[in-house]
Amino acid sequence: MNYSHFYAMLSRMKYINRWGLMNNTRCENISEHSQQVAVLAHCLTLIHNKRFGGSLNPERAALLAVFHDATEIITGDMPTPVKYQNPEIRDAYKKIEDSAADRLIKLLPADFREDYETVIKQNGSGDEKLRPFVKAADRFSALIKCVDELRMGNDEFRKAKESIEASIHAMKLPEAEVFFEEFMPSFYLSLDEQE
Secondary structure (H helix, E strand, O other), X not given: OOOOOHHHHHHHHHHOEOOOOOOOOOOOEHHHHHHHHHHHHHHHHHXXXXXXXXXXXXXXXXXXXXXXXXXXXXHOOOOHHHHOOOHHHHHHHHHHHHHHXXXXXXXXXXXXXXXXXXXXXXXXXXHHHOHHHHHHHHHHHHHHHHHHHHHOOOHHHHHHHHHHHHHHHHOOOHHHHHHHHHOHHHHHOOOHHHO
């Protein structure tokens, strides 16, 4: 019998920690991060549909978000300052990610590969309109991590928070501005204050 190792490999997302260059009060792995990005991408797409008259698929956005960092099972989490330091590194890392995506897809049974290729490679037809929401959700997840760390007294994340906030605003995505206004303030509150 031939076994498919794809789902077992995906379960290893919990072993890949993020923020490797930062002093963390609590480690965050890519499994946790991907779940949060999925929830946030779903929300941003709903905001688009309900507040701005859109008709995008929030469930598809969530699915793309679940898999947006799947290649890091193979590559590990490359810190953002390193990954985007210059065009040569960025382009080389993109090739490594593409190779890792191909390797993951090959772990699937042949009749599943087409279904997963567009999700893992994030290049599905029609998905280009969802990508900004997944990207914004990814950044919001990073911002939430910074807020959590700062709330724990970890000043290590202060500059990252400022940079990430600026990068989200620079996206000029009205849905992100709605999220900032309506949902982000709660992340600064304790559980008792959220009632």
